[in-house]
């Protein structure tokens with residue numbers, strides 16, 4: 001009897017040890033062993049999935065022009081021929097005569113530092129629908145003591161391609177001090193400031209500010225047009241005075257009242273909600289119609 005008891009005790013001990021060893025092995029695998037990953041490859045990527053999610057949300061927050069194309073968008077979007085679509089457009093000098101214009105991409109005073117491809121004349125073009133809505137905005141702000149000042153409106157695809165070529169050359173940082181002092185050039189595309197498609201090419205997006213009618217001076221928005229920086233976020237409070245914030249709101253509220261949608265990343269950028277060509281990216285040059 002004594003001997004049998006001892007044998008049973010030894011067997012029990014061995015089984016217990018085996019269970020402990022088995023548990024230790026499983027714990028080791030769960031804590032990051034390679035064999036688990038080999039059989040469950042999706043477990044390899046939690047960090048990169050997070051990183052993608054983060055950059056996506058950053059893009060959505062910061063980007064005005066960045067248009068993530070879903071597969072359905074890719075099927076329906078269309079880049080027009082160089083002469084196509086002009087009939088649907090008007091000159092803002094005729095449709096909104098009270099608005100001032102300073103078409104920066106026709107000049108070298110922009111973040112690239114040279115005239116941008118496709119800007120053959122310093123004029124602003126928009127779709128008839130966007131121009132009609134902008135006329136209402138202009139009348140609205142005129143009653144409040146301001147005039148609109150247009151920096152950019154319709155932007156041909158060839159101009160966006162010029163931006164992309166520039167973004168791909170890390171050595172060309174001529175205008176960094178003025179237009180992107182706080183961000184490395186390499187971040188501009190990633191954060192959505194430069195993108196492969198621009199809503200401006202659809203003809204119903206405009207970049208603009210306010211000018212004080214009494215002084216003729218641009219209203220202080222706490223940053224200038226095309227300052228590629230978090231400082232330009234429309235609803236930012238940090239580093240922005242109450243007056244600067246209220247100035248941004250005068251522009252934003254007037255645009256929203258007349259059918260435009262703002263973006264979070266750029267206080268100067270607005271798109272007509274009911275834009276007539278939501279899937280067409282035009283490529284005729286900017287010049288008088």
Ligand SMILES: [Zn+2]
Pocket residue numbers: 064200205206207268269270
């Ligand atoms: Zn814009």
